[in-house]
Amino acid sequence: MTTLLSVEHLSKVFTLGGGLFKEGRELVALNDINLTVEAGETLAIVGESGCGKTTLGRCIIKAQPVSDGHVYYHKAGGEKVELTSLDKKAIKPYRRDIRMIFQDPMSSLNPNMRVFDIVAEPLRVHKICKGRELEDRVISTLAKVGIPADAVGRYPHAFSGGQRQRIGIARALVLDPKLVIADEAVSALDVSIQAQVLNLLDDLKEEFGLTYIFISHDLGVVNYIADRVVVMYLGHVVENAPTEMLFERPRHPYTEMLLEALPIADPTRRKGRNKELKGEIPYLGNRPKGCPFHTRCKYAEDRCRTEKPVLRPIRGTAQEAACHFAEILELKGAYDAPGFVPAPTLVDAGGLPALGSSPRVAGQ
């Protein structure tokens, strides 16, 4: 595999308040982010609200200027372009290759434009084609995402949430991009529609040879769609690992906490009460010293309170984690062990009927 995009030491600082004479307060939204995206993979960025995952996505295509660091895009010929140093005009051709799908399909489509024009706009802006050719291209792209040709004259309000998200996808794909950044692309959708869109993203990836950066807070969806997962906490990457390894044995306590908190759609795997989930994400402007996660970490020791761990490869695995004790800790994953049988105490405690012979096959 070849690298398509690399992010090196990226930081983003927002300045709050301040005035003519008063210094504003600084809010570090992204702190020294390093990651690479390989061509053809689906890289998921996960984390809770406020962890900087959306900011990272936006910084990659320079929808927001970065404060420090570099983003490199590797062109087909192997040439490396630094996107962060380009000005507005120079970056335009790369915006053809890197496209974005937004979270809320209602607010990301212009209500005053017909669907045809929404999808045709990128082609017009980049002066790729016009007339008959443009028409054909828009209609065939819309057909690929399942919007029929007779609906192209309608306005966004006439479509359901799932259809609107498909229009957003068509707008991203009409330029034949290499990399698509999907920012919570299925979060606002109902489960049955979410499944349709996930399958669609899967098919399109195959058909167009796309690479995805899939930003999401839903680990169930991430496990389904991603090849690799980057876990963020308070503007830091705390773990970067292939999906299966991460869900099998996470290497950072925060990842374990996220997996622990994830509700699984199977009552036989009910988790019950958990005293270890504690605290909430601290305010970004109030980031703890040392390891950003130590205030909520049940394994924290003195070293964590003073010394900030860096993201480093864990020997013997393809995982990277920012934890002093990544090698030592035996963290719990989310997959059930082979031959998993629910604890009898759980069944007794809830006064629930005893289960049949095959408790694992719930809802199949």
Place this chain on the structure above:
Amino acid sequence: MTPLIPMAGKPLLSINDMSIVFTSPDEPDIEAVRQVDLTLTPGKTLALVGESGCGKSVTARAVLRLLDKNADIRTGEIVYEAEGGAVDVVRLKPDSLAMRAIRGAQISMIFQEPMSSLSPVHTIGNQIDEIIVLHERLTQKQARERTVSLLDQVGIPGARERANAYPFELSGGLRQRAMIAMALACTPKLLIADEPTTALDVTTQAQILDLLRQLQDDFGMAMLFITHDLGVVAEVADDIAVMYLGDVVEQGDVFEVFKAPKHPYTQALMSSVPRLQRKSERTRLTPIKGTVPSPKDRPVGCAFTSRCPHAFAPCPTIRPERTPVSEGHVARCHLLTHTKEEALA
């Protein structure tokens, strides 16, 4: 702590054959809820599941008679077993004294978005005091004592000081905890939770679910838990009711329904959620084809006909009966009453 209400199999609230119609001066009536039957028992949690627009929130609001003026409960009854005997909530006027004695005191509700359902200009302490003083003969001071102990019970650190905080000063998780404290202020017998964790992050959501479970053990109340997230259902529910376009299509014990869903909609819903599996075991999702039709295009028969892979002759015209599948597990589907040959014909 011993449960305040003895655990009993006797229903606390039962909704029978309820329909709710929204009227509008210049559009035809919309029947948002066509047929809902639900039974709630003390100490148990019933999860009401469905996609957006299926009528689950409207059903919950109907129990408290909090519906808008243009909503009309056309048929059915909501029987609440109050201390003085059974009451049909549908027959009470929404603003009558009898209804107000029930609402907030005996049946209370947790709303989805704590930021928009708490008053922004009152402290959370004052908002909770208000309910207590309104429903019980207590002085302001006694009410505040109760408020502080409630806030403490729902896990708000520094409860006495936090009682003087305004909602905007609290994080999403703490706000939802304050909302829960408010709902529990008069030790209700039934708690309705309308998507209480949807707006929260997963780790906060897990904490709130834990809290609700623990409070249910302590207070022994019945809970109607509305959600669209099957993961949350599997985590908290004793029973599950699945709604589709205004109809309850299946209801039963949560273990049984997840193990062997009988209605095609329930089956389809379960297979459209990504399972937490290793790559080798992973299968492609099977989404439900099409989209939910609008209630005015709903067929006379089964509402799911237009998207059902098994639909056959009687589905669009005849409404399926409530068919018992096993003890306490019912589904409304013609496949359960017709033989395979008929369905294939």
